[in-house]
Amino acid sequence: MSEQKKTRTTVDIYGTQYSIVGSESTSFIRLVSSIVDDKMREISDKNPTLDSSKLAVLTAVNVVHDYLKIKDELEALQEKIKTEKG
Amino acid sequence: MSEQKKTRTTVDIYGTQYSIVGSESTSFIRLVSSIVDDKMREISDKNPTLDSSKLAVLTAVNVVHDYLKIKDELEALQEKIKTEKG
Numbered sequence: 001m002s003e004q005k006k007t008r009t010t011v012d013i014y015g016t017q018y019s020i021v022g023s024e025s026t027s028f029i030r031l032v033s034s035i036v037d038d039k040m041r042e043i044s045d046k047n048p049t050l051d052s053s054k055l056a057v058l059t060a061v062n063v064v065h066d067y068l069k070i071k072d073e074l075e076a077l078q079e080k081i082k083t084e085k086g
Numbered sequence: 087m088s089e090q091k092k093t094r095t096t097v098d099i100y101g102t103q104y105s106i107v108g109s110e111s112t113s114f115i116r117l118v119s120s121i122v123d124d125k126m127r128e129i130s131d132k133n134p135t136l137d138s139s140k141l142a143v144l145t146a147v148n149v150v151h152d153y154l155k156i157k158d159e160l161e162a163l164q165e166k167i168k169t170e171k172g
Binding site for chain 2: 013014016018020024028031032033035036039040051052053054056057058059060061063064065066067068070071073074077078081
């Protein structure tokens with residue numbers, strides 16, 4: 001890990017600033033953060049009584065859900081390619 | 087949406103109970119929730135001073151990051167199949 005170039009990006013998510021360190025580009029980190037910010041606002045609109053901690057947890061739940069769905073799709077496609085080649 | 091069967095699942099994520107309503111199975115909701123719980127604990131271990139709201143936001147950031155990476159992978163594969171067929 002220490003050989004990879006690290007960037008530090010400050011982003012605003014749902015009114016709070018975060019300093020995110022990683023090997024990704026600043027623009028990618030900003031894109032990721034804006035998606036989280038959008039999702040939090042979307043969930044907040046539907047559940048206006050949620051506190052920010054619960055809101056963030058439900059946002060994470062939402063995104064893991066989407067992640068598992070797309071992972072299934074990718075694996076099914078990879079399996080299909082394998083079967084067709086075999 | 088009203089024609090879809092909705093389930094209500096109560097889960098525990100990072101010590102807080104959530105009631106999640108959706109068209110997915112209870113077992114799928116439990117899987118999603120356990121992934122969020124695991125990720126929150128993983129990030130908390132590395133950043134023990136974070137409050138639970140920030141922890142949840144950074145968990146969401148982490149998952150959106152993984153989502154975009156796998157989405158890229160899926161799109162690249164779909165593009166490859168299209169090119170090979172054409």
